[in-house]
Amino acid sequence: MNTLRHRHTIAIVVFGIVYAAITMFVENSYYQLIMAVVPVWAVMGLAWNLFSGYSGLVSFGHAAFFGLGAYFVALAQTHWGLSPWISIPCAGVLGGLAGIVVGMPTFRLRGHYFALAMLAYPLALLYVFEWLGYQELTLPMQREAPILYMQFEDHRVYGLLALALMLGAMALTRRLERSRFGLSLLAIKQDEAAAEAAGIDARAWKLKALTLSGAMAGAAGGFYAIVLLVVTPAAVFGMLVSAQALIVTMFGGVGTVWGPVIGAVVLVPLSELLHAKLGNLVPGIQGVVYGVAIVAVILLAPEGVFWKLRDLRQSRRVPDDEPVAAAAAAPAADIARPERHRTGQEAVILEARGVSKSFGGLKAVQSVSFEVREGEILGIIGPNGAGKTTLFNLLNGFVRPDEGEVRLDGRVITGTRPDQICAAGVGRTFQVVKPFRRMTVLDNVVVGAFVHASSEADARQRAQEAVRRVGLEAESGRLAGQLSTKQLRLLELARALAGQPKLLLLDETLAGLGPQDAAEVVDVIRSLAGTGLTVVIIEHTMPAMVKLVDRFVVLDHGAVLTSGLPAAVTRDPAVIDAYLGKRWRAAHA
Amino acid sequence: MNGAQLAENFLQALTAGILTGVIYGLMCVGLSLIFGVMRVINFAQGDFMMLGMYAAWFVFGLLVPGGSGGSVFAPYIAALAAGPMVFVAGVLVHKLLVSRVTGMRGNALESEGHYAQLILTLGIALILQNGGLFVFGSQPVSISTPLSSNAWEVGPLYGELVSVFVNQGQLVSAVIAAIAVLGFVVLMNRSRLGKALRAAADNPEAALYMGIDVERAHRIAFGFGVAITGVGGGLLASSYPFQPYVGLEYVIVMYAGVVLGGLGSVSGAFFGGLTIGLVQQLSTLFLPQQLQNTAIFVVFLAIVLVRPQGLFGRAVRRA
Structure with a gap:
């Protein structure tokens, strides 16, 4: 470094x-x-x-x-x-x-x-x-x-x-x-x-x-x-001034100190010299040079000269860091569900009371109430369109409820900005993983660590800790763009963890993973919960969820259908009809 | 200044605002068509308008050798003839350049695909402007017609005190622009082509599965959109002198109108353009002439700031 x-x-x-x-x-x-x-x-x-x-x-x-x-x-x-x-x-x-x-x-x-x-x-x-x-x-x-x-x-x-x-x-x-x-x-x-x-x-x-x-x-x-x-x-406020700033940068490469420099060193002398030699014959040649340059860049190398060259150089180099994931012994796909001792009497950390939200005529969430107790893993399930993600958006402040309130540690957080809710101890991940592809795994996580970090060194340390907790140490120097789906999910977990939340909202973290990868991620989430973190997870894949969560809340058409322990919920006829379907009943009868 | 004088000035500015506003409305409809169908902000729209002006000027030169006299219809025939010429230019530009970053191919690009389109059209705008300087020269030209120096007098009204002059050239231009807008609306609603364009706009993927060639629909929409704006430019050309950089002024005029009417709405674009014409002309009542365009920019900023999603846009945040 x-x-x-x-x-x-x-x-x-x-x-x-x-x-x-x-x-x-x-x-x-x-x-x-x-x-x-x-x-x-x-x-x-x-x-x-x-x-x-x-x-x-x-x-x-x-x-x-x-x-x-x-x-x-x-x-x-x-x-x-x-x-x-x-x-x-x-x-x-x-x-x-x-x-x-x-x-x-x-x-x-x-x-x-x-x-x-x-x-x-x-x-x-x-x-x-x-x-x-x-x-x-x-x-x-x-x-x-x-x-x-x-x-x-x-x-x-x-x-x-x-x-x-x-x-x-x-x-x-x-x-x-x-x-x-x-x-x-x-x-x-x-x-x-x-x-x-x-x-x-x-x-x-x-x-x-x-x-x-x-x-x-x-x-x-x-x-x-x-x-x-x-x-x-015209020379200082004109269109060409703004355009030139944009074009030298896009030409050289966005997001790097060298981009604008490369762009200016190539394009400015080129247009000036052409203007000096041909300006009388071809007025406006400077503008044409910039126009052609930007059109060519967009069509041929939208990332700019700097990144294009760097990618070319890197692809020629033999990759020296083969993934080491295969070396780790794969845990059995069907892990036993370890007992977790929970009394059900722990303090309430998050509470939703009669929360509702409509988009136009669509009632996405209808007077939903539930509570999350400290240290538990709560699973929220429901068919597509049941309002699961909207519920998360209401909890972490992206969307303001039409009615009802959300309390964190007894304090009303409805109407608070998402970054403030995050700072208050609520972390979340997203259905679609969005890593910063050109940044290393560690740098990705550092972004999440700034919430509570007093300095950059502190943030880096917290990030390293988070990367260790999800078991990605071996990959911490790699670019996020090179990771597998499972590793990306873990990366996102680490990014949320780096902010040191008390409560973690996970949006379909197991989606798109094979049974074995899913089991590994489940292990990581369980180990996090073991350290006292509270987890709320939205999920589709029922089998993995049964092994993971302490308690279920089942949503259907934006409303709470039922809630309770996994064993009870999966036998509830209403749940089976709304969500699991007849095949589940046949298989588990 | 007495009351009658004030009223006269106001009515005069109102008339001028409506006459230019209708033409702005036509230009905005062209821009709006492109955005509506392709979801592309075309920065070069003003420069295609400039091409329309020069195309009309060129045709006028053929119809009326010597540059003056001739039939009173010549400038309008020239303006309409600019349409097909700009259409061809638009189709070519779309086929060779724009199509590479829009439509289905645009979706495949990285997250910056969105901006790639915007910036590509900026490049095209620079090439057209400065290329125009080379081809057409920097001297302003205009299409002179006997009509544009004649006016009909409305009035005198209110006991000989107030009378309004309506420039004949501008009035004919405005009428043609209004007819063109109506014709376009009928075409979009009635014809098979219009339906295909609307389907492609609504859901390109579904349209593709229904056997609509979306790529072709986009090409036609782009060509059509710039051609409509080009005709608007041709109609303006008979009352305003122009040079190759003229597009820059109008690109903001057009966007102000289109945003005012709600991005993508064709009828909204027309009334948006009309409003901008009124704002521009009425601003001359209390602002110096040079600040006409500043007034438009301020109105434009006010619109986008007060209604961030546009007048008909919806505010949806997705995680």
């Missing part, structure tokens, strides 16, 4: 030295300008990546931050004589503030609506700045103190300054990437619901990401104004 981290740092340093050396050797002043502009777009790409790449919300509006930064630096120098050494950091702050102002209302939107709304901000600003009379703002020459105003005879200095800005942005991204910040955003990108269930306050993290991203874009815009010396609304 540490050597990997060092390798990345070394790569960044080497890249910086090479870039600086090339900058110093370039003599033509137009090429010197290109050397200064490439890092600006790389920083814009990094800013876009920091927000959209990690959170998965596509922004078409980063030009708003860029343009505000550029105009701030230009106006501050023209009107107040403010030095760019001060105004560029201020432009960053302004961009960050703009990120907050934009994010607060816009995060209510999802998907397409978010992307479209983001597009409207820079375009609205574009017309406002035109109306204000800033069609073309030229920065005044400062002959008295050129260095104070970042005006250098030698254009190579701009290249070096831009490089410093880019290296700073790269270092910041690197730092954030593997921290709580980056992992939380990745979790949101993968599945916002799952992230919230893992205790992540999605809105707060998205807002932080957009603030930082806006700050980076604002600083980039401010520096851009200094390099070009002319600011026009």
Whole structure:
């Protein structure tokens, strides 16, 4: 892990030295300008990546931050004589503030609506700045103190300054990437619901990401104004600005510090040189270059150049970590049901009272009441459409009940946000496993560990503990995308465990597993319950459930049909009719 | 400014708003068709509209050599002729590019397939805009017709104080746009093609099992959608000068209208577009001319923020 981290740092340093050396050797002043502009777009790409790449919300509006930064630096120098050494950091702050102002209302939107709304901000600003009379703002020459105003005879200095800005942005991204910040955003990108269930306050993290991203874009815009010396609304608020940020990143690869850098290093010089050579013959060639680049990337390598290369390299390497699962002795498929000593008088940990929820005319859950006692394994069964998953969504706060209330340790939690319910000690898994495929098993679990962790080291330790408890230690360094279905189920268990819940809600954890794999997972769940954890599990596969649970609640058409001990429930004629069917009766008569 | 003057300004802006609004409505219907059938946000819609404008301009040049005079019908024939031309362009773009990330193939892509479509159409938009700059040049052009410099005077009303001028060119354009929208609605509801398109929109998989070629339905919907917007562009072209970047302004106008009417609803899109036209023209009563589009963006943001799922959308969260 540490050597990997060092390798990345070394790569960044080497890249910086090479870039600086090339900058110093370039003599033509137009090429010197290109050397200064490439890092600006790389920083814009990094800013876009920091927000959209990690959170998965596509922004078409980063030009708003860029343009505000550029105009701030230009106006501050023209009107107040403010030095760019001060105004560029201020432009960053302004961009960050703009990120907050934009994010607060816009995060209510999802998907397409978010992307479209983001597009409207820079375009609205574009017309406002035109109306204000800033069609073309030229920065005044400062002959008295050129260095104070970042005006250098030698254009190579701009290249070096831009490089410093880019290296700073790269270092910041690197730092954030593997921290709580980056992992939380990745979790949101993968599945916002799952992230919230893992205790992540999605809105707060998205807002932080957009603030930082806006700050980076604002600083980039401010520096851009200094390099070009002319600011026009179309050049800084225009569609191409937002598009370029997105395109250099998508081209190079989303979700990595190298993506935007690769994209900028390839595409910016290409479009600039073509523009210089053919601009008179073919106006608009820059836009065509970016358009063709993004179309080609989407069609040929949607993951971007960086990931494509990495995948190619990895597939050529001989896999050195063969799965060791086969080595473990497989437990007998039909394990005996060990006795669990339960009095039925333990304290009530979770209680649902008359909970109802309708979607339109469909009554998904109808006045359901039940209680969960400390340390027990409660099974909720019922046919498809009986309202099982909706019930879980009501318990962990995804859905607000129309009527009734849910109490955790006697406290009403109805109407509380999912991440807060998670922090209060309720963990959950999902019917469909959603691992973060490009992250290692351990990193996947670390995401879940942040809920109660005081530091990153603490989170890592808790994650390791959780991985050990489900028996995935051997796989902890592997990428989640390489796991088997059973291992993925265990991974999800570990992710929920890492938040150290008192109560675990498992949604069809045994679905899609063969009898032997199911038996292994059942063993793990039983061993967890043995350590005092309370478990509520939804399931289809009746035989495995009988061996697992202490008590059943049977749902049918959204209402509780019956509840009780497994032996009693499986003999109840009403249950057999609603759920088990005649074949069960025939087989067990 | 006295009351009569105020009333006159208001009525004048209202008239202009309705006349442009009907054409915006037609353009929105095209965009809405694509989203409704394919569930794809087409970023390049404004640029196909630009193609429609230039196609109409080209046909007009053939009909009226020299660029002025000629039959009063020439600009409208040209605008309608733009439809089939843009249709062919749309079908080609769909076949070669868009179809690779949409429909059944789109479903097979990773979770980002959704955004792949959006970003692909952004790339197409950039190519069309900037390619247009090369092919058509950056000088604004317009289709001049004798009608667009004539107006009918309504009034004088209220004792000779108030009179409203209705531009003849715009009025004819608006009437044609309204007829086109009605024709489209009839086509969608009555014809076999319309039924196939609606089936493909409703449930592509089921439609596939019913023997409907969903890929083809998507291709036709895309071609049709951009062609309708292209005709709208052609109709606008006789009253507004345009250049290759014109699409960008209208893409927000169109999305504002479509979102206002509820994404995917065709009649909603028409009235959404009409409303946007009214907002744009009425805003000139109290805002400077340059901020017309800012007014639209603000209305657009207000709509999506107040009704995050659109006016007819449903808020469903799934775990």
